[in-house]
Amino acid sequence: MKRYAVFGHPVAHSRSPRIHAAFAAQCAIELEYTKIDASPDAFAGAVAAFGRAGGLGANVTLPHKLAAAALCEQVSDRARRAGAVNTLVRASNAWHGDNTDGVGLVRDLQARHGLDLHGRRTLIIGAGGAARGVAPALLDAGIGALVVANRTPASARTLLDAIDAPASARACGLDSLPMLGAFDLVINATAAARGDGLVALPASLVHTGSAAVDLGYGAAAAAFLDWARDAGAGVQVDGLGMLVEQAAESFMRWHGIRPNTDPVYAMLRADDGG
CATH class of the missing domain: 3.40.50.10860 (Leucine Dehydrogenase, chain A, domain 1)
Structure with missing residues (x-):
């Protein structure tokens, strides 16, 4: 066997x-x-x-x-x-x-949910293994400007350096989120945003054409997807x-x-x- x-x-x-x-x-x-x-x-x-x-x-x-x-x-x-x-x-x-995380995410978003990722201004929340797994594939899929936000901004910068992100990619702390404006794609890639309750996310991060994606599924993704729905994101996708x-x-x-x-x-x- x-x-x-x-x-x-x-x-x-x-x-x-x-x-x-x-x-x-x-x-x-x-x-x-x-x-x-x-x-x-x-x-x-x-x-x-x-x-x-x-x-x-x-x-x-x-x-x-x-x-x-x-x-x-x-x-x-x-x-x-x-x-x-x-x-x-x-x-x-x-x-x-x-x-295989990144190719799995891109295949799901494009083939199953019909999302055109090209040129989408993208926010990834979190800078751990999940974020590292999907960020290169998203860049390869042709997303637009990329911002990685993390509790520790230095970890977000380390992620961008490690994945050979373009110079235009930006790292920041979670406290900067209210000043960033709206994104076309928002990805929750941190368990910290789920385990003890969702971190404070401003509704200004999304618009009606935005897709909000949680890399978790089931109860783990519920709080983020509820936030996205209430904030007005047009598409909400979990990680199943x-x-x-x-x-x-x-x-x-x-x-x-x-x-x-x-x-x-x-x-x-x-x-x-x-």
Whole structure:
């Protein structure tokens, strides 16, 4: 049996096993896909033990995406630009890293929600592994001016430097948000904006043509999407479609087959009563 897993802390909520089981059934592939909860201190050891036990690949979620990059003998160009890894591939007794978050987000926004990203003035809230994962792909998709806002502005600047952002890209603190005007695309990429309640976001950040995207899904995305709706953003998108699309990209890295994501996305929406 081919062994795969998702690493996180916490990870009990993860839908990755259900997604990959559906992909495997669709593609007639037998596999075992489990959840592994590892604290930051235990993460490296847990990944090593999984490899020794025959693990062939893994997904990595919060808070380990940055740490996962350090465990890899090689990383893809998109993982290098992001400085974060969400997909591990076992090859020649070593881990190779990739980051499928960005391509998953772009594919979901363009193909599923019909959004033209070209030229959109874009705000990313947060500068952690999730933001690093999606920012390069958004730039490659042709977004317009980019602003990254974070509690610590220096971390936002570090992100822009790491992803080779254009000189026009700007880093700022959350206290600068009221002075930034409206954006065509606002992405919530920070768990801090969800865990203890949404940070104060001015309604001036969006207009009727704006798309507001939370990289989380379910209850984790509710506060931000409620804010976006109340503020007048014309489109609100949670991260469920991105989750499915990035998983499909991981699945293709492991098995060489791209699954059909639409029925799996519909399955998860049905699970939520949507």
